[in-house]
Amino acid sequence: MEIPAVIRFSVPKNHSVCLPCGSSDSADVIWTLQDKEVLVTRRGSYMTNKDRQHYLLKPNGLCILHLDESHNGGYRCNQQLVAELQVLTGHEYVVSAGRTLLLPCRGSFKSKQRWFQQREDERREAILTKFKNGTVKPEKDGGRLSFSNNALQIQDLQLEDAGEYLCNGVLQARVTILPVHPETTARTTPSSAVMTTVAETKKINMKPEIVLLLIAVVSLGLMIIFLAAVCVLLTSMKCRRKKKYRAAATPRREDTELQPWKPSSRQKECEECETPSLQGEMIHYASLGRQNWRERPSRSPPDQSHHSVIYSSVITRPAAR
Structure with missing residues (x-):
């Protein structure tokens, strides 16, 4: 039996995606997440569903509705890894090359969708049009653009896919593509790759906060060092003054x-x-x-000097x- 290719999906939060079960023709199906958590099962006419609000079992696969961060990970159908899911948050997405990106058209209620891509320092370019009757026309060569899961689908992401994406003139996302080295891909499991990409996304999103925190810590450290130096200088000056006062107050020992x-x-x-x-x-x-003369009535030394x-x-x- 041919092992199906693992689809590595990157999907925005609150959207939906349907995962195929591969080449399994069995009527009995068990869907698991991370090979541990059982989501949906079907044995003949008997079915179980852990969360009907998020999981919908279909004859050819599993649909995950209203995505959130808890849906990150690898999905198995009958113990076979078929998909790997990365949930994106915000509007700035950092995605590794080679993944499949889904971009839903939000903020526009027109049945016709006109998609544009704008790279940095380049003109806006039309890439795909979905007409009212459901017909889809990719306007960019390469065959990697399509309309699936009710969203613009870009397969096998490349560095050239980075930029801003607009649907009917509304900005949908800013996409950054991370290059994947062959050695890293060969040694990394799908689940660890998802976690690594999520960690990179959080790291980049939190970069301004980290910079501000570092500046605040460095400034506080310099202030503490400055105050310590001032305290040491004042203490030293105080000690010197005390020594001078003591020296002036102490009588000079003289050899008498x-x-x-x-x-x-x-x-x-x-x-x-x-x-x-x-x-x-x-x-x-x-x-x-x-x-040490003492004054006496009959005698007092004349012209006493110090x-x-x-x-x-x-x-x-x-x-x-």
């Missing part, structure tokens, strides 16, 4: 101890003349420092026998 002083030869001669004949020894001391030299003489004599 008496030091032996040797008189000159002339002073010695005068002293020998005036000194009594008793044997003794005279020791002279000199001290450089502040005088610093002066104090001379003292001590005479030693042997004790009398």
